[in-house]
């Protein structure tokens with residue numbers, strides 16, 4: 001595949017690694033419980049069970065790895081951000097965690113019966129390469145599952161955050177240009193790329209989930225300190241833009257207030273393939 005001149009491959013990869021390392025603790029406290037809502041669906045999709053050798057790519061702070069360990073799978077995790085891996089190691093000392101790149105997996109071919117990747121694919125500058133690497137390390141007969149956020153058109157949380165930036169701020173920021181955030185939130189794109197990389201029995205399912213916050217005021221603050229690209233987009237706005245964006249987010253989030261806080265709906269696309 002030829003390189004896309006609009007993507008700053010190396011700079012973007014470094015940005016993701018450094019930013020996720022910086023926010024690792026906050027990510028673990030504020031975001032991992034959100035992303036983990038789809039853990040059981042991912043593990044079901046790859047048939048995770050006792051004794052199955054499973055690789056968790058972009059494992060973050062290791063919540064999906066921990067869920068796989070509960071099923072008594074034999075778990076290896078990998079993430080590019082050192083501080084993410086450090087937290088995962090403390091959480092699950094019985095798994096084996098590696099600091100490494102999804103696009104260049106440090107494993108021999110045909111090692112794993114399952115490879116999973118929860119919300120990692122949108123962070124890789126060359127996602128096809130990461131998918132090809134996952135295919136390579138799978139045994140024939142193994143399954144691969146990855147997830148991605150659905151686009152704002154069918155994802156109220158993303159619509160609220162990015163819509164507020166588009167209305168009151170700017171997306172023209174000095175950030176290393178990366179791959180499109182929602183490319184794999186499209187069913188057809190997931191199917192096309194998985195089949196092109198050699199997978200069969202491909203299925204793509206949209207899974208509903210929720211972002212929960214204690215108050216509408218909590219939403220922007222949490223996103224800024226505990227995410228990479230999204231938080232940086234918010235943090236880089238001018239003071240006035242930030243104030244207006246924050247007001248818009250508070251207004252929008254108030255529509256989702258419940259007795260116990262705020263629950264903003266969202267959804268995730270789960271794509272699964274089989275290595276023949």
Ligand SMILES: C[S@@+](CC[C@H](N)C(=O)[O-])C[C@H]1O[C@@H](n2cnc3c(N)ncnc32)[C@H](O)[C@@H]1O
Nearest residue numbers: 016020035058059060079080081101102118123
């Ligand atoms: C949104 S987090 C998802 C973490 C975890 N899977 C979860 O569901 O909570 C994205 C993760 O991708 C990792 N990441 C980004 N680029 C990577 C790369 N090239 N190789 C491996 N991991 C990468 C980040 O460090 C971060 O931990």
